């Protein structure tokens with residue numbers, strides 16, 4: 277499998293927050309989609325979420341009713357694992373738990389042809405560890421969509437120890453075919469986004485717990501003071517506090533105490549590289 281032209285049907289494992297978002301975006305981009313969860317109720321909830329989201333795009337005139345109906349019709353919801361057997365690309369979006377993900381990947385490895393790329397939407401777990409239960413680690417890659425998937429443009433592409441460069445290229449192309457823009461990360465805990473985001477959320481939560489300010493003022497301070505669209509407490513709520521805790525526990529186990537002032541920051545200041553005002557910081561502003 278070399279190009280997105282070889283892909284007609286995308287499998288999505290998990291119909292939760294991320295799974296049904298990925299299924300929706302794949303369907304609105306013209307792919308056939310098979311979305312699988314473990315119980316029919318969960319599949320139905322995922323489908324209802326998709327229908328609701330599509331109708332909001334129609335209300336905003338960003339999608340015609342016909343296009344929304346066609347996208348809905350391209351998605352098959354199922355509890356049957358074997359229904360994924362004919363997919364040409366699969367994205368896994370189940371719970372952030374290594375054992376659960378490895379079970380899913382072992383199953384996918386059994387039922388899909390060897391050349392099918394298996395992508396994981398994990399936020400923090402090692403792509404290499406997930407791939408290790410398969411006989412095709414070269415065809416396993418991280419495709420970390422952002423929440424809410426239909427609205428967020430970015431997708432973090434995570435390259436495992438054994439991921440083939442051709443698979444990285446295919447994953448970039450596939451994400452672009454879904455209207456997304458990618459950046460690449462090595463398979464290090466939390467990748468780029470959560471390695472940096474999670475300590476920020478944790479510090480917001482601690483600041484609230486220690487009475488630094490009300491939750492509203494912490495969120496207001498960070499939005500107005502640092503120009504981010506959402507403060508840490510609001511953003512943690514949007515992500516899901518369980519998802520945040522899982523991510524923080526993984527980062528803590530892998531990286532330890534990350535709250536000391538960074539060594540590099542001290543050296544930069546001692547060197548007089550203070551940022552834009554001196555013409556040099558982490559970037560060069562001298563031109």
Ligand SMILES: NC(=O)c1ccc[n+]([C@@H]2O[C@H](COP(=O)([O-])OP(=O)(O)OC[C@H]3O[C@@H](n4cnc5c(N)ncnc54)[C@H](O)[C@@H]3O)[C@@H](O)[C@H]2O)c1
Nearest residue numbers: 290292293294295312313314369370371372398399423515
């Ligand atoms: N929520 C976020 O903001 C966010 C953002 C980026 C990435 N992620 C990652 O995406 C993944 C999914 O997160 P979520 O927020 O969608 O979780 P969620 O709890 O909303 O959904 C997970 C779904 O997976 C299903 N599931 C569990 N085992 C399964 C199996 N064997 N086969 C099929 N379905 C199965 C569950 O029934 C559930 O419906 C996690 O790895 C998470 O870290 C989440």
